[in-house]
Amino acid sequence: MRGGMTSQISNETVSANRAAAPRFSLPDAAGHFGAFGGVFAPETLMTPLAELADAYQAVRDDSVFQSEFAALLREYAGRPTLLYRAEGLARHLGGAKIYLKREDMLHTGAHKINNALGQCLLAKRMGKRRVIAETGAGQHGTATAAACAKFGLECVIYMGETDMERQALNVYRMRLMGAEVRAVKAGQKTLKEAVNEAFRDWVANSRTTHYVLGTAYGAHPFPMMVRDFQSVISKESRAQMLAAEGRLPDHVVACVGGGSNAIGAFFEYLDDPQVALTGVEAGGRGIAPGAHAARFAGGSPGVLQGCMTYILQDAEGQIEGTHSVSAGLDYAAVGPEHAYYWKRGRISFAHASDAAALDAFKLLCRTEGILPALESSHALAHAVALAPKMAKEEILLVNLSGRGDKDVWHAARAMGENLAL
Numbered sequence: 001m002r003g004g005m006t007s008q009i010s011n012e013t014v015s016a017n018r019a020a021a022p023r024f025s026l027p028d029a030a031g032h033f034g035a036f037g038g039v040f041a042p043e044t045l046m047t048p049l050a051e052l053a054d055a056y057q058a059v060r061d062d063s064v065f066q067s068e069f070a071a072l073l074r075e076y077a078g079r080p081t082l083l084y085r086a087e088g089l090a091r092h093l094g095g096a097k098i099y100l101k102r103e104d105m106l107h108t109g110a111h112k113i114n115n116a117l118g119q120c121l122l123a124k125r126m127g128k129r130r131v132i133a134e135t136g137a138g139q140h141g142t143a144t145a146a147a148c149a150k151f152g153l154e155c156v157i158y159m160g161e162t163d164m165e166r167q168a169l170n171v172y173r174m175r176l177m178g179a180e181v182r183a184v185k186a187g188q189k190t191l192k193e194a195v196n197e198a199f200r201d202w203v204a205n206s207r208t209t210h211y212v213l214g215t216a217y218g219a220h221p222f223p224m225m226v227r228d229f230q231s232v233i234s235k236e237s238r239a240q241m242l243a244a245e246g247r248l249p250d251h252v253v254a255c256v257g258g259g260s261n262a263i264g265a266f267f268e269y270l271d272d273p274q275v276a277l278t279g280v281e282a283g284g285r286g287i288a289p290g291a292h293a294a295r296f297a298g299g300s301p302g303v304l305q306g307c308m309t310y311i312l313q314d315a316e317g318q319i320e321g322t323h324s325v326s327a328g329l330d331y332a333a334v335g336p337e338h339a340y341y342w343k344r345g346r347i348s349f350a351h352a353s354d355a356a357a358l359d360a361f362k363l364l365c366r367t368e369g370i371l372p373a374l375e376s377s378h379a380l381a382h383a384v385a386l387a388p389k390m391a392k393e394e395i396l397l398v399n400l401s402g403r404g405d406k407d408v409w410h411a412a413r414a415m416g417e418n419l420a421l
């Protein structure tokens, strides 16, 4: 069934796989991945969510929509991305052959553009002329602003005031692309409050407005829809690996914030039990309340911002503070599909500390001349520990979710350098 795959992904291949693969039966119609997921939303959001679920279901198997999406990924985002054999890194570490899936080469610098393009195309289909999104560090906001400029959609980005001060350059990038960036002044003035504000806007304006959620998280249909849009990563890597090596990788590793690049990188391997899958969370300064964002190491089941999943909370159910050197992994909850596959033992989770991620960041720069995002550096840090324990015929595939240009200043400071900028 998988024979003759090339890096060109045809619609026939997509729907043939979908029919055959049980992983596509998840979530159920109500958005459940086993005990996780679902729709935990106020009454006022039920109608827009149901309308979105219907609209997405209609385009999911629509060959016109899917070929428009494929063309955008190819011609605007720059897909397929390279599957790159990292010989310098592998030589340094010893052990496994290492490949990198180069999502860092995409337009706007990370995998987030895959999802932003898919959802903006859907917004257009639904007749919406206005798009809103939340952003933490600004990566998802930038990808959404770019997609809106491309489609001629009005764009409003909600961003915590604290994040806006920390990421002034990204705020200006979004404005250059025509987006309005609205400061959120509630609570901690960061990502969680920005999500709340975006939902509030959506309730008031859902007739004209689509909410582009930035990760495989939230109420149904968002986790499923974002996963579908990001699964192009593993569709490509699977075909590219078969072309390069004639077999599948032994182990795939990806970093996990909300979980979109990881589920995208894992999805096509879920039914291949010989392929080990590991998600890497932010271990921060260590697994103690407030010092990390490793939901599977320090969390418990609960509901936050739309779904049942693993979250960092105290004994009373109050959401704990989080910390990570990388803004994109710094969130108290994880996508519900990851919780499901973790419980079933299909996806393992590890965490990498700030220090290990910074070491991996430097190591990839030196051994390959590739500057990874600090988020992606967490996946690399796990690969650094794993590769030497693997045999030299074994293949380790790391999803390089984004590029690190955005992180240079922050990384320099974290490593004790004082750049005079």
Ligand SMILES: *Cc1c(COP(=O)(O)O)cnc(C)c1O
Binding pocket: 110, 111, 112, 139, 140, 214, 215, 216, 255, 256, 257, 258, 259, 260, 261, 262, 328, 329, 373, 375, 376, 401, 402, 403
């Ligand atoms: C946002 C981001 C992440 C984390 O988000 P996921 O939804 O977990 O993928 C990881 N890497 C990069 C480069 C990002 O920008």
